[in-house]
Amino acid sequence: MASKVTTTQSIDLARARKNTRKERWQSFWSVMTQNKAAMVGAVIIGAYLLMMLIAPILAPFDPYDISLEDKLTPPSMEHWMGTDDKGRDILSRILYGSRLSIGVGFASVLFGAFFGITLGLIAGYYGKWVDTIISRVLDIMLAFPGILLALAIISALGPGLINVTIAVGVFSIPLFARIVRGSTMEVKKLEYIDAIRTIGANDFIIIFRHILPNVMSPIIVQGSMRLATAILSAAGLSFLGLGAQPPSPEWGAMLSSGRDFLFSAPYMAIFPGLMISILVLGFNLFGDGLRDALDPKLKK
Amino acid sequence: MFLFIAKRLVQIIPVILGVTLVVFLIMQMVPGDPAAILAGEGASQDTIEQYREDLGLNRPIAEQYLTYVGNVFQGDFGNSLKNKQPVLDEILLRLPITMELAFYSILITVVLGLAAGIISAVKPYSIRDVSVMVVALLGISLPSFWLGLLLMYLFSVKLQWLPVAGWDGPANIILPAVTLGVGGAAIVARMTRSSMLDVIGQDYIRTARAKGLKEHFVIYKHALRNALIPVITVVGLQFGSLLGGTVLVESVFAINGLGRMIVDAIRTRDLPMVQGGVLVASLVFVFVNLLVDVLYRAVNKRIDLN
Amino acid sequence: MSKEVVLQVKNLKTHFTTSKGIAKAVDGVDFTLHKGETLGIVGESGCGKSITSLSLLRLIPSPPGKIVAGEILLNNKDIVKMKEEELRKVRGNQLSMIFQEPMTSLNPIIPVGEQIAETIRLHQRLPRKKAWQKAVDLLELVGLPSPEKRAKQEPFQLSGGMRQRVMIAMALACTPEVLIADEPTTALDVTIQAQILELMKDLQRQIGMSIIFITHDLGVVAEVCDQVAVMYAGQVVEHRNAKDLFKTPLHPYTQGLLKSLPNIHENQEVLQTIEGSVPSPYDYPIGCRFADRCPHAKEICREEAPELLETENENTKVRCFMHTEKWNSIRQEGELVCP
Ligand SMILES: Nc1ncnc2c1ncn2[C@@H]1O[C@H](COP(=O)(O)OP(=O)(O)OP(=O)(O)O)[C@@H](O)[C@H]1O
Ligand code: SF4
Ligand SMILES: [Mg+2]
Numbered sequence: 001m002a003s004k005v006t007t008t009q010s011i012d013l014a015r016a017r018k019n020t021r022k023e024r025w026q027s028f029w030s031v032m033t034q035n036k037a038a039m040v041g042a043v044i045i046g047a048y049l050l051m052m053l054i055a056p057i058l059a060p061f062d063p064y065d066i067s068l069e070d071k072l073t074p075p076s077m078e079h080w081m082g083t084d085d086k087g088r089d090i091l092s093r094i095l096y097g098s099r100l101s102i103g104v105g106f107a108s109v110l111f112g113a114f115f116g117i118t119l120g121l122i123a124g125y126y127g128k129w130v131d132t133i134i135s136r137v138l139d140i141m142l143a144f145p146g147i148l149l150a151l152a153i154i155s156a157l158g159p160g161l162i163n164v165t166i167a168v169g170v171f172s173i174p175l176f177a178r179i180v181r182g183s184t185m186e187v188k189k190l191e192y193i194d195a196i197r198t199i200g201a202n203d204f205i206i207i208f209r210h211i212l213p214n215v216m217s218p219i220i221v222q223g224s225m226r227l228a229t230a231i232l233s234a235a236g237l238s239f240l241g242l243g244a245q246p247p248s249p250e251w252g253a254m255l256s257s258g259r260d261f262l263f264s265a266p267y268m269a270i271f272p273g274l275m276i277s278i279l280v281l282g283f284n285l286f287g288d289g290l291r292d293a294l295d296p297k298l299k300k
Numbered sequence: 301m302f303l304f305i306a307k308r309l310v311q312i313i314p315v316i317l318g319v320t321l322v323v324f325l326i327m328q329m330v331p332g333d334p335a336a337i338l339a340g341e342g343a344s345q346d347t348i349e350q351y352r353e354d355l356g357l358n359r360p361i362a363e364q365y366l367t368y369v370g371n372v373f374q375g376d377f378g379n380s381l382k383n384k385q386p387v388l389d390e391i392l393l394r395l396p397i398t399m400e401l402a403f404y405s406i407l408i409t410v411v412l413g414l415a416a417g418i419i420s421a422v423k424p425y426s427i428r429d430v431s432v433m434v435v436a437l438l439g440i441s442l443p444s445f446w447l448g449l450l451l452m453y454l455f456s457v458k459l460q461w462l463p464v465a466g467w468d469g470p471a472n473i474i475l476p477a478v479t480l481g482v483g484g485a486a487i488v489a490r491m492t493r494s495s496m497l498d499v500i501g502q503d504y505i506r507t508a509r510a511k512g513l514k515e516h517f518v519i520y521k522h523a524l525r526n527a528l529i530p531v532i533t534v535v536g537l538q539f540g541s542l543l544g545g546t547v548l549v550e551s552v553f554a555i556n557g558l559g560r561m562i563v564d565a566i567r568t569r570d571l572p573m574v575q576g577g578v579l580v581a582s583l584v585f586v587f588v589n590l591l592v593d594v595l596y597r598a599v600n601k602r603i604d605l606n
Numbered sequence: 607m608s609k610e611v612v613l614q615v616k617n618l619k620t621h622f623t624t625s626k627g628i629a630k631a632v633d634g635v636d637f638t639l640h641k642g643e644t645l646g647i648v649g650e651s652g653c654g655k656s657i658t659s660l661s662l663l664r665l666i667p668s669p670p671g672k673i674v675a676g677e678i679l680l681n682n683k684d685i686v687k688m689k690e691e692e693l694r695k696v697r698g699n700q701l702s703m704i705f706q707e708p709m710t711s712l713n714p715i716i717p718v719g720e721q722i723a724e725t726i727r728l729h730q731r732l733p734r735k736k737a738w739q740k741a742v743d744l745l746e747l748v749g750l751p752s753p754e755k756r757a758k759q760e761p762f763q764l765s766g767g768m769r770q771r772v773m774i775a776m777a778l779a780c781t782p783e784v785l786i787a788d789e790p791t792t793a794l795d796v797t798i799q800a801q802i803l804e805l806m807k808d809l810q811r812q813i814g815m816s817i818i819f820i821t822h823d824l825g826v827v828a829e830v831c832d833q834v835a836v837m838y839a840g841q842v843v844e845h846r847n848a849k850d851l852f853k854t855p856l857h858p859y860t861q862g863l864l865k866s867l868p869n870i871h872e873n874q875e876v877l878q879t880i881e882g883s884v885p886s887p888y889d890y891p892i893g894c895r896f897a898d899r900c901p902h903a904k905e906i907c908r909e910e911a912p913e914l915l916e917t918e919n920e921n922t923k924v925r926c927f928m929h930t931e932k933w934n935s936i937r938q939e940g941e942l943v944c945p
Contacts, residue, residue, distance in 0.1 A: 136318065137318070139315055139318070140315055140318030140319060140322060141322075143318070143582055144319070144578070144582050144585070145539070145541070145542075145543035145544045145582060145584075145585040146542070146543055146544015146545055146547075147544040147545075147547065148544050148547070148562075148578050148581055149322075151547065151562055151563070151574070152323065152326050152574065152575075153326075153329075155326060155565070155566045155569075155571065155574040155578075156325075156326045156329035156330050157329065158331075159566070159567075228440075232443050235443060235445075236443060236444075236445055236547075236548050239443075239445045239548065240547070240548065240563050241563075241567065242563070242566060242567075252445075255443075255445065255446060255449070258449075259449055259552070262449060262452065262453055262457060263457055266453050266457075269446070269453075270450070272446075273442075273443060273449065273450070276443050276446065277438075277441050277442050277443065277446065280441040280442075280443070281437065281438065284440060284441050285437070288437075501667070502710065503705060503711045504710065504712055504713040506660075506705070507705065507711045507712065507713070507773075507776075508713065509665055509697070510665055510697055510702065510705075511697060511698035511725045511728065511776070512695060512696070512697035512698040512699055512725070512728060512729060513694070513698075513725075513728060515690075521716075521724075522716070525716075526713070526715055
């Protein structure tokens with residue numbers, strides 16, 4: 001009888017948490033919209049996403065169309081960003097390339113987030129030896145400096161954009177897993193989780209209906225920050241010739257071919273790099289704002 | 301303290317074993333027959349079988365791994381597929397170059413980052429602070445390979461102040477070290493600023509002011525030293541991304557360091573070379589982290605109690 | 607009774623501008639401190655005691671805080687108007703402070719001896735060695751066992767009581783004219799509390815300084831203070847000799863406070879507490895700030911704010927209409943008004 005009372009109380013508590021979640025969302029929204037930097041970031045990201053979608057409409061030329069008599073023309077009214085060594089219009093290539101560069105970034109973060117969140121939930125929820133094993137594996141993944149783990153993976157899988165996506169994604173796994181593991185452990189301790197268990201919820205329901213929504217905000221913050229790094233790393237690998245291959249208009253690959261013409265046609269390297277920088281800046285601005293809005297602890 | 305170091309040393313053994321395992325598995329993940337790959341393209345069936353026998357590739361995987369670890373600890377990283385020379389020789393040639401680059405870069409990261417962070421924190425929300433933080437935000441957003449090209453274009457091509465590429469003298473070090481260091485400097489600056497602001501709000505800073513100390517004493521003697529403690533950890537982590545970054549920057553500036561060696565080896569599918577390079581770079585990072593831990597501990601003796 | 611005045615505070619107002627509005631944490635505080643005397647400042651938590659004491663040294667975190675009005679006259683010089691340079695010479699030298707939080711008020715990574723010695727070097731221009739020796743002497747004076755050894759230690763190696771002794775030694779380093787002690791003992795356990803209080807009284811006798819003693823423990827006030835200023839909602843409501851105050855409290859709030867003290871003579875069983883709650887510093891009523899909790903409140907109390915006025919007794923000030931001449935001619939609240 002006594003346990004029944006506490007159970008229903010705790011379920012009310014669960015409901016109350018849902019409501020506070022709504023309130024939190026509202027306060028999050030107001031903090032975000034008040035944060036000018038975050039808004040600038042959101043606008044930048046929005047613009048890029050739009051560019052991805054309507055690239056064919058915007059592009060004045062075919063990105064793959066070689067016309068050697070027009071090669072290496074500096075920016076002009078006709079070719080706003082000039083043409084490359086094969087006479088292709090750089091602006092059009094950049095517009096089309098957005099699909100590759102941004103797409104790889106999102107895909108790799110989704111990949112890393114999926115496995116990272118799963119591992120983190122399992123480690124945090126089950127604890128004990130499961131946690132020990134998963135945590136050790138994560139430690140080892142973090143022991144590789146920077147993009148070297150990605151390089152190692154590419155060396156095994158071979159170059160290519162898909163392999164770059166996987167390699168960069170793997171690198172994100174431990175970062176998501178760590179955050180989720182910590183938050184899961186905290187949420188698991190809350191008493192309403194026990195109460196839900198006593199009324200018959202199984203692990204699956206508890207994890208996905210009750211724990212996951214509660215660890216969402218750190219995941220989102222991390223995701224936004226990771227997108228910036230993932231886009232940078234993927235472009236870097238393509239720059240090294242390990243990702244997208246010519247004639248792909250992926251920005252890192254474009255930058256790489258532009259490097260050979262740094263003396264005669266610097267614009268070939270300048271524009272793709274500028275595009276990457278502005279996008280990454282957008283994600284960083286947005287990520288900073290998100291962190292302030294979602295994590296009041298970190299706010300100054 | 302001695303006990304602490306000993307304990308940490310023991311703790312990193314599984315990490316090192318894990319790293320070697322991952323590096324070992326690279327070879328296993330490669331599609332195709334490892335013996336054929338190691339024998340090189342166009343090798344005859346006999347040669348391949350000979351390789352399989354010599355390298356023990358016909359034995360169980362666990363045994364192969366143990367042999368690999370054993371060899372690595374004896375300094376045998378295998379031979380390059382390209383020139384059949386020991387991988388270790390090549391690494392020993394390249395590592396000092398990369399370490400030198402990393403040293404100057406981390407110097408820039410720390411000095412520039414701390415200076416910028418302090419300048420910002422002393423007058424928060426001033427024009428000075430906002431501009432420093434905007435620059436720092438740019439610093440973490442620019443791809444290093446692009447920044448490297450821009451600097452090269454500006455200082456080597458246009459102004460002709462500095463050499464374009466190579467690794468022959470001090471002038472060659474400047475651009476790559478700056479390129480590699482600024483990203484970390486931006487992160488250290490942001491961290492230093494927030495840590496300083498945190499410390500400046502502490503009770504003991506109020507005490508220092510209540511004693512009548514001059515503001516710069518309050519900042520440098522009382523606040524900065526405390527604020528630096530969390531920054532140490534960030535610098536340690538930064539060293540990791542910096543090591544990874546050498547791969548890109550060495551390629552941009554045509555420096556024959558370890559990073560470029562790894563990239564070239566991936567391009568030519570020289571797997572033992574890749575394995576050796578990645579393994580050594582990771583070991584360096586593991587030991588730098590250990591060093592940072594010890595340093596952190598030394599500055600922050602209070603952890604003793606907790 | 608014409609003792610020399612060391613410190614006089616007039617109409618001090620310290621406000622905080624926050625997103626919720628303006629918090630008038632200190633809103634018109636007046637008191638006088640005489641040479642060699644101990645003035646107790648008492649009041650409930652949040653009434654503005656700490657902010658008052660921090661204002662005296664201009665240590666209010668700004669933003670959000672700011673001294674918006676008033677004078678703080680130390681030997682007739684106004685601290686509010688001092689330049690940074692001048693202010694630094696006062697801080698830790700003529701006017702020093704012991705903080706409410708002994709655990710966090712010492713720098714965690716600097717040896718405690720050095721934290722004392724640096725003050726001495728700063729204000730007395732002593733060479734390093736002499737300053738260190740003096741710091742060790744001070745630690746001995748405040749009763750820290752094996753001071754030589756302790757001086758070299760960092761705060762985490764010391765207990766709370768020892769840290770508070772270090773704070774006291776630090777505050778006394780330059781023999782200040784005025785020592786402000788903000789609840790120096792609340793964070794400590796009872797036996798150590800008594801030792802620290804004893805120590806402070808002792809040192810006061812030796813050095814001849816004046817003390818502002820902030821506390822919400824009336825028992826301690828009775829023990830150590832000559833004068834008392836009772837604070838309520840950012841203002842002083844009663845300011846007078848401690849003995850008189852305990853004998854015949856004038857302000858209804860003081861009366862309430864004293865009733866809530868365990869009284870041995872009357873053998874009270876249940877402690878009385880004052881009902882109701884303190885008004886928010888963001889939104890004080892226009893009238894008397896105590897009106898909602900006051901058993902004597904009349905209509906005028908809600909319409910007009912009482913001032914801190916001297917009564918017929920010299921050196922006795924109270925902020926209450928009950929002690930003005932017009933009080934008796936005013937009708938009680940709720941009394942029927944005859945046409
Ligand atoms: N930084 C701040 N921002 C806004 N309001 C503040 C700030 N600091 C203090 N206050 C307000 O000032 C009021 C007085 O605080 P103060 O610390 O002086 O109380 P106190 O009398 O010392 O209480 P206690 O006995 O608990 O130490 C508080 O009610 C608080 O609302
Ligand atoms: S002024 Fe009126 S309300 Fe205020 S304390 Fe005096 S009697 Fe009470
Ligand atoms: Mg206080």
